Amino acid sequence: MKRIKLKYFLLIGAIVAVSCTATKESIKKESTVIKHYEPTFESLKQHGAAPEWFADAKLGMYFHWGPYSVPAFGSAWYPHNMYKAKGGVRKHHEETYGSIYEFGYEDFIPMFKAEHFDPDDWAELFKNTGAKFAGPVAEHHDGFAMWDSEVNPWNAADMGPKRDILGDIFKSLKKQGLRTIATFHHARNGQRNRDKPELWGDAYDSHYVYQPYLPTATTDPKLRKLFGNFETIEEFNQYWLDQVNEVVDKYSPDILWYDSWLNLIPEEKRNEMAAHHFNNGIKQHKEVMLAHKQQDLPSEYSVLDYEQGGRRDSWPTPWMTDITLGKSKWMYVEGEPYKTADMVVRNMIDVWSKNGVVLLNVSPRADGVINQEQRDVLKEIGDWMKVHGEAVYGTRAHNIFGFGNAKTGKGHNAGQSSSVNYTANDIRFTVAKDKKSMYIFFLGVPKSGERIEMRSFGGYHRNIPPGKITKITHMGTNAETKFELTTASFFLTIPDVKMNSLANVFKLDLE
Template identity: 60%
Template sequence: MKINNIKSLFRLSRHALITGVILGVLASCSTYLTNTERTYQANWESLSKHEAAPEWFQDAKLGIYFHWGPYSVPAYGSAWYPGNMYRKGHPVYMHHVKAYGPVSDFGYEDFIPMFKAQQFDPSEWAQLFKSAGAKFAGPVAQHHDGFAMWDSQINPWNAKAKGPERDILGELFTELKKQDVKTIATFHHARNGQRNKTPLAAGMTDFNSHYPYYEGSPTTTTDPKLRKLFGNFETIDEFNQYWLAQINEVVDNYSPDIIWFDSWMNMLPESYRQKMAAHYFNHAKNTNQEVVTVHKHNDMPMSLSVLDFEQGGRRDIHPMPWMTDITLGDSRWSYIEGEKYKPAELVVRNMIDVWSKNGIVLLNVSPRADGVINQTQRAALKTIGDWLQVHGEAVYGTRPFDTYGYGSAHSASSSHDGQSAKVEYTAKDVRFTVAKNNKAMYIFFLGEPKQGQKIKIKALGRHRYAPRSAVKSVSLLGSDVEVKWQDDAYSFNLVMPTVAMNNIATVFKLELE
């Protein structure tokens, strides 16, 4: 029996052969290159020689990170509590005054000693993330608030010197490497720089900086140490240098496999972004790492960096690998009292949609200030990990098919970018992936199909003009039940087995010759 639309697989095979020959020639020629010629320079032309998405990253599919810091102490509003507590009239401001007193008496810095992280167990967390199926993991290294989660000699407001008095990033990286899990450090501190000193034009808000700036606010401090927490430097260029120095410190001391950037990097001069990338790529060359940078919007060229969509994803396949960052919380990123969490079934189905479109998922969890990841989130991670344990071969190391699939689910717009991460899929929605060695194809039903139902998949029909590749067998992942199937000129036909199938997502494997 035959299957249509496998022509892309043959194209990929030919492309891989040609690419392999070219790479072999280049590898032999590289022996004769000087060190200077192999060094990345701080300009886009030189930096674009870096491979944006190495094969290991395309294979990984899932990573886990977490929003955790002094903002986890009040556990109210959102991870933007530090800035909002200084915005007069804001609900967080009013909550703060009622719960802790005036901001002039109890500032954000007063939460730091309360951020003790006494239950933080890096070994257990590394195992938890790996068991959930993550191939890379790490912390929010620094959020908009200006507090660093590593042992910093540059930023005095760091987790080793204050609060937990532990090197959160360093300890976790050590344990992740023991588990053979790659590492990621995310940076959100481009927004920490105080850009509101200059009066704003009519109708504009202070959105470009995390902390507001107005007469009498503690955020306007000139204290040599405290002003660094609020990003309040003499000039914005002084902050830009501070931004860069902290990233370089993490790169030099911890060698992350991925550095990921939140929005607002566009507010930094292009030269600083170029210096950052050149330093990271050159460091990786010395450590023999294939590293990845991830950005949002147009903050970095896609020739050298992977584009991320927050809380969403693309609506169709893209030829270049991309990423989405989503959170287990219904909408919040840090731990918030009373926050609801997404059902694991919803998360898995939406991740499958991302994977079918050439995307990679960065999943966020929200620890409490004391270092406890609550049972609701742990249960979701276990469900995700259990599903991947059975169906992982259809995910890891796969590539997109000619089309991502089909279905009737309504894909609403995300609250941030692209398609929503909370689409309600059903078994009527179907997605495809292909093994990168072209030996198998996978069909996902995003739910549990009706037993005995015959399903026609027109996207896989044999067209008389299309190259044909034989299907050797069809199996149901996680079961040894016999699967009935038939190929014809218009569709590929599957008969659903008369056994219980996976209620999260049912996956069939087509073994190809």
Template identity: 65%
Template sequence: MKINRLTIVVLCLITGVSCILPENNQVKEFEPTFESLSKHKAAPEWFADAKLGMYFHWGPYSVPAYGSAWYPCNMYIKGSDVNKFHEKNFGPIEEFGYEDFIPMFTAEHFDAEDWADLFQTTGAKFAGPVAQHHDGFAMWDSKVNPWNALEMGPKRDIVGELFESLRKRDIKTLATFHHARNGQRNANTPEYWGRNGFNSHYPYHPDLPTATTDPKLRKLFGNWENIEDFNQYWLDQVEEVVDKYNPDILWYDSWLNMIPEEKINEMLAYHFNSGLKNNQEVVVCSKHQDIPLEIGIDDLEQGGRRDIYPLPWMTDITLSQSKWMYVEGETYKDAALVVRNMIDVWSKNGTVLLNISPRADGVINQEQRDILKKIGDWMKVHGEAVYGTRPFKIFGYGTATADDASHDGQSAKVKYTANDVRYTVAKDKKSMYVFFLGVPEGGEQIKMRTIGGFHRNLPPSPIKNIKLLETGQNIEWKLTPQTLIINMPEVEYNPIASVLKLELE
């Protein structure tokens, strides 16, 4: 049996034995092998403490503001809704291709300082852009990719400007990559011609513009002469971002499994060694465990988990009801829905990556800003119950169900109420926090049987006092062998979520 970091962690959790795992400072240089890479600490303390990050889908696909971030793909599928919209509004795809949106992606209102302020006031501890989506357009100053934001479109280094502003505020930096899907893999499979969803983002057909052999344009469509050349191009772009900007987190969308393992290992070693060189505790995240859990963080898109997970994990969610990029007429989740679902994630050892959607001109509309302000106002008051905390023995209890279930049986749009309760514990175990995911009823007596001694879920040490975190008001309580009895005072409760602080001995 191969003993690795994950095996050790699971055994320690089962036996209750304290784990001492190798730290990055014991490694002089990482090699592109599993044995070497697994010595990297997947979730450093700062990441486990951070709880909330923010990013944004923004690029030439934002110009039409229609459909989804898959507009570049769908516009080339003859007869599709997006194709019809495109040809009606911009002309035939043979005359107006995706590349023609790039000059219209002006970003004239992009203000890195303002955006960094917005992320900070929302409560994010790390942030950054979609560095490259499936469309093949790089949002940084690239010498590798000729299709980049400094050379065309905004004619600005979006990644560089934003990272500089974030670091002024001590916010960790994130670059997300979705370009594994950009490589054209269907040129030799006629049964997939003209379709999407099969290995490559852009549909391929000899008669489509995406089949171009133009030396520059083919790079946008990922249409290389052979996939091995694309795989190196994929790696070269990531390494360029690591060299130029030293991101704290590299995050990968689905389809990373399309990249050969040796290229992924080269990328990981490059990122980790850059961290060693720059004295950074860097992180890598991926979906579907495309990067082993011994090495990176697992991300569940728009989802969650039914129970506490033994390792730190992440979910990426979007502020809009369903879209990731800006779409005309899109509606957004209210702050209460977002925060309550984030609390559920935090109670289960998770971290949230929240997406917003700027317009092509660089405006983050007021509706999104208003929601983010409400989230930030709540975080300012209740942050001590979130940042730097860890899960309790159980995540909580309640009656809410995930009608729109995804992944591990959860979703990002569960409608919680005050009957749903979640727990976190301070790292020093001097405090425990009780979240009501709704508005409690004043004068109500709550019997919190999940904390009663009968259920063996007592706090880490005896309770000294219980306070309403928002006001500091003392709460009447009594702990019996069967239950914790709490008498909720007649006060005006927070409309998003109320938190009780259990002060422990």
């Protein structure tokens, strides 16, 4: 009887001990949860850079759209170039609309009506393309806000479309189950060259060129805000921050993304921006993030974006690239050719195999129409994603990203989608997070019956699959595929089935 009681008390004691330990662990875990971020590096770095949902998402979409879409000429830098004394844009502007002294950039705004803008249609289009997050260019270099702003008098709700473009598209995106992104390009809107006569008319640190006799040197209190023409640059820096904070407070985007020249904004303002965004994420009970280009934000709490480019090799943490569907233009330009679906898909596969995420840009017309040429390409991409999404979403990079013959260039824009010619000789890999499957991508159409050797993938190399291969199938046809893994190499025989014209994927079942 005493032994039974002793065992009983020992059992109770063990349960209490475990309970106490668990309680201590939960208290410890709770104490490490950040409840408020301060605008300092030491505080902000605790947030981290890329949440799990972002690493899983793989594809997002955004759009360059604003008053600069009205002339549909040159590029989204039309507001910059129309005020420069030389160049084709100034000539085109004067021949089409008249002198810049009679027809300024602000006169395009009433013409930007967006009468066919259908946010529900756009959100459905983005989702069907395969995007997991989407949103607008909230404000480009031109200083025009695409939301209902109390800070910026030049906004889409009060003039032009007289609609809350950002608010409307966010509502539609959320109905489709997509996360949201707001991109900001207005760091270069502030006129920083007013006191540098040697740079007047030519400086690139401000979007609107300055000359005392140009309309951009206006003293009109309201128009000065459009041109970023403040008495002091400190006033503009606060104006920059107030606009971003307004979007965060009113719309709570999941991602704040910044174009180049964010380094022109003082570090203290950038820290205030980051803290405000992160604290709003806590308030909204969701994981938010920051993305930037170049070295404008610390990597400890922000994801680096490569414009029209990418990394040459795999990277241990998620990164990003923004590419445009246009061959070179970001806004709608009359006669602009578009990239083909195979070019876009193959480039995206290369990015995914290296732990990257793609932000794909489309270019609506000023009236709010995304033209059929772009829609056709997006449908091809979406159809491919529907079949092969398992090999994309939620996957991670393998020990090596792949191999092949494609020449990807050097530097920041290595892997640029408009210049790299991928073929079936270019192979890429991804691995499921649970390690129960792996995927081999052919960036083209391999020949049926061909026995392909992948020496760097198998054999004695350390790049072998993270498990025993039990079966390989061709995704899309589900055709079982012959393979051989030897001590020296790996061989895959292409089955005699219809191949996909964009890219082909083989699924490896692992145990």
